[in-house]
Amino acid sequence: MAKQLDYHTIREIFTRFHAAEPEPKGELEHVNAYTLVVAVALSAQATDAGVNKATRKLFQIADTPEKMLALGEEGVIEHIKTIGLYRNKAKNVIKLSRILVDEYGGVVPNSRAALQALPGVGRKTANVVLNMWWHYPAQAVDTHIFRVGNRTGICPGKDVVAVERAIEDNVPVDFQQHAHHWLILHGRYTCVARKPKCNACLIRDLCQFEDKTE
Known part of the structure; x- marks a missing residue:
């Protein structure tokens, strides 16, 4: 060191x-705060380029937590199966979407603690979202x-x-x-x-x- x-x-x-x-x-493609959360969560142990390739079509179909829930876990898997750990990541995407709908009215919260409480979202993911979407340093x-x-x-x-x-x-x-x-x-x-x-x-x-x- x-x-x-x-x-x-x-x-x-x-x-x-x-x-x-x-x-x-940042190199992860997204269209709103929700798709940014999903993209960053999917990027764990994967390249940004690989995530972008998988999410382009996914985000055309499901760019809100409500639409992602309608797509379902198997539907998410179909889009992201080229990404490592895709089954577990699909499960987390559905879980975090459910929490966003039930607890936040479908809106992504802008506090680190609230973001970190979402499945598949750690401190790094929360910080990326706070920085890239809300321009917090x-x-x-x-x-x-x-x-x-x-x-x-x-x-x-x-x-x-x-x-x-x-x-x-x-x-x-x-x-x-x-x-x-x-x-x-x-x-x-x-x-x-x-x-x-x-x-x-x-x-x-x-x-x-x-x-x-x-």
Whole structure:
């Protein structure tokens, strides 16, 4: 684990990220808050591209919890069976849809606790929804962010909650809204797990990673 970088270095890192991609976006396709919740729940241990491929037709048919319940668990399975753990995920989609209809009038709640109480929705999923739909500066820490945070020293931590807090505590507030998107994209396309593309890295000179590739 790298040491925590200082304020000025972190500000320079995010200034460069912003210059390269001023408005980074999540890659999961959705049409409203409900389909975003479903898409993020389906993305656990699956790629965004794989989820998008499965949900394009699903969301044309069922873009509300009421329509998803009408489709039923088997109907959901037919659309998402190319995604890992599809049976369990279909079960959770139906369960969370039922709760949204019964307890929230079909409307997705915008509190982290309420979102986390939905089946198949953890803290990371809740934070993605809060950030992408309500533009709240929540930090959804996945494996990419955990790796980048600890390699670079931007937001080191022993677990995902510690990394989340390190982002909140150390990234300047004007970069908080998009911080997790910049870090995810950096980890997905440049600071990859096995052979990071250090030569193509925007922040190579600021990063504490000792085993830089040539």
